[in-house]
Amino acid sequence: MFSSGLRRVAAGLGVAVLLTATPPAAASPGTRLGEVRTLARFDRAAGQAAESIALEPGGGALVGMIPARQVVRVAPDGTVEPLVTMPLPPDGGGTTPVVGIPVVTGVARSDSGARYFLYSSGRGGLTGIWQLHRSGEPRLVVPLPADTMPNALVIDAERERFLVTDSTGGRLWQAPLRGGGASVWSADPALAPSGFFGANGLKLHDGAVWASNSDRGTILRIPLTGGGGPGRAEVRATGLAGIDDFDFTGRGNEILAAINQTSQLVRVAADGTRETLLDADDGMQGTTAVVVRGNRAYVTNGANLSGDNPNLLVARLQRRAHPAD
Template sequence: MRRLPRLAAVATATAALTVLAAGPASAVDPTVSDPRIVAHFDFAAGQTPENIALEPDGSADITFAFAHQVARVAKDGTTTIVATLPEVANPQTPNIGAAVALGIARAHDGTLYVAYATGTAETGIWRVVPGGGAPEQIAQLPADAFPNGIALDEKCGTLYAADSARGEVWSIPLDGGDPAVWASGAALAPSPELPFGANGLKLHDGAVWVSNTAQGTLLRIPFRQDHTAGPIETRATGLDGIDDFAFTGHGDTALAALNSANLLELVRPDGTHKTVLTAADGLDNPTSVAVRAKTVYVNSSAFFDTTDPDPNLLLARISKNKL
């Protein structure tokens, strides 16, 4: 069975980070229930789900990291390959060594944007036009970058990308302008023990929110009036092994995927958090989360599962009246 290059070396350090900060129960906490796996994927073929964007009909566009593909999964589990990123002859991706498709964002017209980390000139952002077809690179990032979570600000024509290797957030103009480092600092950095820093990224309520896997934190970076980055705020700690996250509604309550711990964590606005899904519900190294109305989507990659890897897409119900 195919194993994932170099991830085993990181797994030991990541798996050790499982002490969770539990907070008091809240009467306004959303509830997550009825988890069910709607699609299983082929681990040996590199179909390791990494990130997710939602279609208007509720289908999920997901990236298969090591197959470097984009797949569309209907709510009944029917899976169609939408696009395949180009092969890279000699990938030198930081910490991984293999080319990986990572973050994905969807524009209103159906255009998809995908982060591709290769350690070569192909590292950057790739565009997939509506209907699929051959992806086109629209932005090149440094070869030592690891663009991970991405989010699109269509009004400003800018895409933001979390760089896990360099510990930065990039701003990338969609009109062909040069990418620039939008935010950096110790709060976004990886660590010697775990070389994945800034990871998930969302635009929410006047700010860029970023998770830091190495530090187990959820961060908020407000936009200044000129759209430059304000000071980085730490909004939650103790989220060891955090990968991607999603907000449950208009407030600051979020659901966070804790990859190594096989947990989905509800993170309250005050930074306290509690577990709402576990491996017993079907999680197998969860990587990303999306929320649409009363439905929660969770990707699992099975990156570190050495016994019976089950990469999958899980759907659950979230209480609407509590949001």
């Protein structure tokens, strides 16, 4: 979910600041945003550029941090608690693909409460899927090749596997949920980068794997075959240059997309049309991830090369009826 090409934004947000997204005069049908509040602010000076979100019961969240190499927990009251800081590789991580620094990226939480995260370090034995035990000690459960850039992590509970985007390799990897070796699940050309990052965000939805491609500005749908393999990728949305993570709103295939490059939260309708809901004028700074739960959307701003206010926002979703509803 980490991406480049970010613009400098001067606007900042206070912890207690409330934002209200104002729809255009002739608002189109679909999901809108009501109150938007800042749940937590992070320490940019310490490298806490918020990157990814995994929600916990009760309103808490796990957030991956680059380049602090951390996973932190945000309590429902906004308290931030670092859970793990990954060690630097012996060479400092300079061989990490494209970015040149070791980074913690995607985070995920299983239904049983197990916590997982991705670490990309440019070295074998460190790069891969890690599990965070309650003791606080991390354990490498799925090693990935040193030349991969694992970015988004999804748990496919039905098939007892992990799915991971490899942004520089333009691939999706799979690995057993119990741990062990990984294999390439899809290397469809639509996942490939065209200069920096290809496959980035990742979701399971409606019998398919969905992925974003940052360089190409697309959202892809890859149908699942009967055996859980990949069909051919279909482009379902375009014109989203610099897209990072995304999630579904609960209204069919309607999507909220985090656009890192332009610091925006964009609503993408099922037909691929787009509408900006929040932007830099609302305090967005290098928007990296979005997760929807019920009538709430959780959004991270990484402020990575853009602004100085990394944070976690919570927005209330308002459903507007389609004419056919």
